[in-house]
Amino acid sequence: MSYEHPDTIVCPGGPMLVRDHPDSDRPVAAVCRCEKSARFPWCDGTHKVLPADQRPS
C-alpha cells in the first residue's frame, strides 16, 4: 500500500506547509498565508489572533 505524501499541505485558517522548501533548512516549512506574520514569509502563528474573516480560507 502506498500513502499520500504531498509536497504542500494547505492548513485551513493557517499557513501552507511546504516540504523541502528551497529557502528553509527545516524538513517542513510553514509559509504564512495571512500576510500578517512578523517573520514573513514564514508563519509565526499570528493568524490565530486575527478575526475569523481575516484568516485565510
Add this chain to the structure above:
Amino acid sequence: MRTTTLPRPRGELTEHLFSALRAGGDFRGLATKTTGDDAALALWVLHELHYRGLTDIDDALEWDPQLLRVRRQLEADLEDRLRSRFHAPAGLSFVEDALDWIDEQDGPSLARHVHRNASRDQVLDLLAVRSIYHLKESDPVAWVVPRLGVRAKAALMELQYDEYGGGDPNRLHHHLFELGMEASGLDPAYDAHLDAVPLEALEQNNTLSLFGLHRRLRGAALGHLAAFEATSSLPSRRMAEGLRRLDFPDELVEYYTEHVEADAVHEQLAVRTICAGLLAEEPELEGDVWFGAYTCLDLESRFAHAMFARWGIEERAA
C-alpha cells in the same frame, strides 16, 4: 555525558528510596501511600534511570523488578489523578477541531507575564524550573516512535528530526536551551535546579515520561504533543520579547525565536499528519488523544498558578 545527581529527599519515600538506590537496590516501597512532592520526586528519579542514569547509582537498577513495582504504583496514582481531572470535549473530531479547541482554552499565561511585567529574578527562576523539561525536550516523545503504524511513525519522525536539529548538534533544541542558560549565568545541567522545582513542574515532567514509556498511552503522548506545540509559537514570541526587555543574552532569546517559527510548523504537523495518521490507523485512540491534549493544558495551567503564587503575584494583575 553528565548523569543526574540525586536531589534532596522531600519525605519518607524519597529518603528510603535514595538510600536503597545508593546501596544497590532492595526497596519494596512504603506500606502507606505517598502523595505530593515526595511521590512526584520519587517517580522523577525512577524515570531518570531510563534517560541518562544517576551519578554513582548502578545502571542495572533501571530494570530492577522491585523498583519497577514502586514506579508502576506511583505511575498508576498519577494516571488516576490526571484522568479524574479530564473532561472529554463532546462532539468534536480531534483532527478537525483540536487547534480551535486549544485556542479557546484560556489558562493563566507565564509568557504574557514575562513579556510585560516579570522581574529578572522571576525569569531566572522560571528558566531554572523549566530546565528539567527543556533540557530533555522531545526525548519522552522519542519513546513513542516504535509503537506507531507506518503513517504516524513517518510523520512523528518528520517533526522529531527538526527538534533534534536535522542532524546538526548545534541546532538540537535542548542543546540551544543549554547554551541559553549558560549565557544567562545559569548552570545548564538538568539536575542543577532540581531542589527548586515545584510539584507542578515535576508532575508535568513525570506525565511526559509516563505517556512516553507506556505503549498503551501512545495516543495520550501524541495528543499531549499536539497541545504542547499548539501553545508554543505565540507564547515563545512573548518570551523572546520579554527576555529582550530584560537584556537577556541573544543565545537565550534565540532559543525562543527558533520556537516561534519551528512550532508554527510543528503544531500543524502534530495535528494534521501525526495525530491524523495515528487516528486513521487506530481510530479507537481518539479518546486518549484528547486525554493527552487536555492534560497538557491542565498541567500547564496548574504550573502557571503555582509560579504566580510562588512569586506572590495576584493573578488578575499578571
